[in-house]
Amino acid sequence: MSELRALVGARVSVYRGDSKISNVTQVKTAMDWAEKNGQVVVGTFEDLDVSADKFSPFKRPDLGQWLTEERAHEWDSLVFAKTDRVFRKAADCAELTAWLEAHRKILVLVDDNMVLNFRDDSSPFDRTMARFFLTIAAFFAEMELERVRARIKDTHRDLRQTQRWMNGTPSMGFTTAPALDGRGRVLVHDPDGQETLHEVARRLFAGHSWNKISQDLNEAPCIHALCDQECPEECAGVGVLTNLGRSRLKSGKPITPNAWAPTTLIDIMTSPVTQGIKVDKHKNPILGAEGNEIIMCDPSFSANDWDRIQLEVAKRKNSGKQRVHSANPVLGYGYCGRCGASLSRKVSQNRKDGPEYRYFRCGNAKKRCAGVNIREDVLLSVLENTFLSNYGTKQVTRRILIPGSDNRQDLARIESSIKRLKAESDADLLDISDDEYVKRLGQLTKRKRELEVEPVTPSRWVDQTTDQTYAEAWTSKTTEERREMLRDSGFRVLVRSKTDVEIQDLATDGKSTPLRALFQAMNDSDIQGMTVTPDGVTVTSRGGQQLEDPR
Numbered sequence: 001m002s003e004l005r006a007l008v009g010a011r012v013s014v015y016r017g018d019s020k021i022s023n024v025t026q027v028k029t030a031m032d033w034a035e036k037n038g039q040v041v042v043g044t045f046e047d048l049d050v051s052a053d054k055f056s057p058f059k060r061p062d063l064g065q066w067l068t069e070e071r072a073h074e075w076d077s078l079v080f081a082k083t084d085r086v087f088r089k090a091a092d093c094a095e096l097t098a099w100l101e102a103h104r105k106i107l108v109l110v111d112d113n114m115v116l117n118f119r120d121d122s123s124p125f126d127r128t129m130a131r132f133f134l135t136i137a138a139f140f141a142e143m144e145l146e147r148v149r150a151r152i153k154d155t156h157r158d159l160r161q162t163q164r165w166m167n168g169t170p171s172m173g174f175t176t177a178p179a180l181d182g183r184g185r186v187l188v189h190d191p192d193g194q195e196t197l198h199e200v201a202r203r204l205f206a207g208h209s210w211n212k213i214s215q216d217l218n219e220a221p222c223i224h225a226l227c228d229q230e231c232p233e234e235c236a237g238v239g240v241l242t243n244l245g246r247s248r249l250k251s252g253k254p255i256t257p258n259a260w261a262p263t264t265l266i267d268i269m270t271s272p273v274t275q276g277i278k279v280d281k282h283k284n285p286i287l288g289a290e291g292n293e294i295i296m297c298d299p300s301f302s303a304n305d306w307d308r309i310q311l312e313v314a315k316r317k318n319s320g321k322q323r324v325h326s327a328n329p330v331l332g333y334g335y336c337g338r339c340g341a342s343l344s345r346k347v348s349q350n351r352k353d354g355p356e357y358r359y360f361r362c363g364n365a366k367k368r369c370a371g372v373n374i375r376e377d378v379l380l381s382v383l384e385n386t387f388l389s390n391y392g393t394k395q396v397t398r399r400i401l402i403p404g405s406d407n408r409q410d411l412a413r414i415e416s417s418i419k420r421l422k423a424e425s426d427a428d429l430l431d432i433s434d435d436e437y438v439k440r441l442g443q444l445t446k447r448k449r450e451l452e453v454e455p456v457t458p459s460r461w462v463d464q465t466t467d468q469t470y471a472e473a474w475t476s477k478t479t480e481e482r483r484e485m486l487r488d489s490g491f492r493v494l495v496r497s498k499t500d501v502e503i504q505d506l507a508t509d510g511k512s513t514p515l516r517a518l519f520q521a522m523n524d525s526d527i528q529g530m531t532v533t534p535d536g537v538t539v540t541s542r543g544g545q546q547l548e549d550p551r
Contacts, residue, residue, distance in 0.1 A: 003038060003039060003040045004076040005042040006030075006039040006042065006075065006077045007041075007074075007075040007077065007078050008031050008044055008045075008080075009046055009062065009063060010024075010030075010046050010081065011047040011050055011052065011060070011063070011086075012026075012047075012050070013049070023048060026085060030081055030108075030110060033110045045065075047062045052086075052087055052092070056089075057086060058095070058096075066078075072103045076105065076119060077105065077108055077119075078107050080108065080109055082112050086109070101118045103118075104119050106119050169244050169247045171268070172196065172243050173190060173194045174187045174273075175187075175243075192223050196223055196240060197300050197301075198301075199227050200217075201301065201305060201308075205308065205312065210265055214260040214262050214265055220239065220240050222238070222239065223240050226240055242259045244256075266313065269309055270309075272293070274299075274300050275300060275301065276298055277293050277295060293410075293413075329376070329482070330379070331483065333486055334360060334492075335495075336362040336364065336372050336495060337496035337500065338362070338372060339367075343362070343495060344361055345359075345376070346359055346361050346373075358375070358376035360373065360374055372496060373495075373498060374497075374498045379495070383491070384474075384482075387470070387485075387486055387489070390505060392474075393470075394469060396465075396470055396485075397463040397465050397466070411452065414447055414448045415448060417444055421441055421444065422441070470485065491504070
């Protein structure tokens with residue numbers, strides 16, 4: 001009789017890399033049994049980070065490949081260390097047992113001293129008793145699973161009202177450390193994670209779009225390179241990692257490429273967790289017994305910077321697809337005079353080594369207005385001269401955010417918590433005593449009344465005057481900074497055609513400067529330059545001709 005062929009393996013619900021060797025021990029136990037009983041090992045499997053509660057043996061990544069019609073002929077016995085490594089549900093036990101019987105296989109559970117042999121012609125009674133004891137073992141494994149669930153639920157309920165970290169991967173900017181009292185773990189700042197958060201904030205304040213920021217994060221070799229810093233010796237150069245990426249790297253798993261996306265950044269930069277506040281699975285702040293938010297760690301940003309970040313987020317959200325950071329010099333104040341769409345920038349080249357032609361045109365993606373186009377250099381020259389004529393001698397003003405005191409969000413969260421607490425009580429879903437329910441409801445109601453009497457002072461922007469004039473500032477500004485100056489000053493340009501352009505100054509009650517004659521002359525005479533003064537506009541053609549357009 002030929003040797004029986006053994007298939008041995010292991011399963012662990014949570015894999016922690018080389019620090020835990022449960023899977024190694026399981027495989028060794030199974031292989032030792034096979035060798036002792038004269039079976040040759042023809043295959044091994046390891047299902048790591050696989051829950052028996054969520055995946056039946058047939059659905060597991062590694063073992064499932066062997067439990068198929070195509071590979072059933074390759075082995076004779078399936079050897080596990082113990083029952084709960086195979087299944088934790090009686091239904092899974094019945095399903096696997098039926099398959100093994102149909103294919104005349106042997107199931108071995110070494111530590112439980114149990115063998116279910118469908119290969120040999122053993123007595124029906126022996127086979128029935130083996131199946132019975134296997135079912136009992138699976139039943140107790142399922143009971144143990146339920147006890148584990150109950151303990152976890154109780155632990156989470158208790159930890160929910162504390163500053164301790166429960167489980168899982170911490171949010172960006174944080175890691176965990178042992179609590180000072182030795183009970184569990186708490187959140188602490190992660191230096192690289194905090195550097196990443198603040199670099200994202202700096203780029204937001206500089207006007208970068210979410211797409212641009214996520215692209216930079218995905219392409220940077222490390223956080224130090226992203227921040228233009230010298231890399232320390234211990235820098236691994238594995239890119240700017242999310243916290244999930246750090247966790248996977250630590251456990252020896254492959255890192256997901258291009259993990260940074262605009263939605264990921266928005267979630268991080270708007271979540272209360274970033275400010276060290278404990279939240280529930282719906283990302284709502286968890287309130288303590290007295291109705292206050294539970295602070296797990298120092299915030300990542302000051303209150304002022306956090307308010308600025310939320311304003312930047314809202315700015316990008318409210319602008320729809322409009323980018324805050326763009327190479328388009330008239331973004332935000334240049335529009336089609338016919339349909340109102342933003343002007344888009346077009347760069348073309350007749351031949352590969354020929355000159356580039358840059359012009360603005362209607363940016364309506366659905367139906368671009370025909371004839372709405374103008375040369376870039378012409379329009380920017382007129383805008384510059386008009387702006388400096390109106391504002392050149394005036395002092396530059398900049399907007400400063402004055403943080404306010406607004407408790408409306410806190411009040412809304414308290415009211416939501418009261419409503420949720422009452423709804424859970426009415427549905428008999430609370431796992432606390434009646435006295436605890438009354439106490440918690442009373443504290444929430446007390447906090448609600450305190451917030452209702454506090455004054456609300458919203459944050460506001462104020463204009464601060466500097467010692468520099470706009471003409472002085474203009475010379476040192478980049479194209480994007482000049483665009484910001486024009487937009488913030490209330491300038492708006494409407495282009496209907498290359499000879500029909502209107503410049504509006506919204507800061508002076510929408511006073512507009514129609515420049516039809518000016519642009520007609522520029523188009524007809526191939527204008528060389530122009531000068532704008534409070535008295536009018538003078539243009540000069542390449543032939544030396546001049547034309548005045550008085551206001």
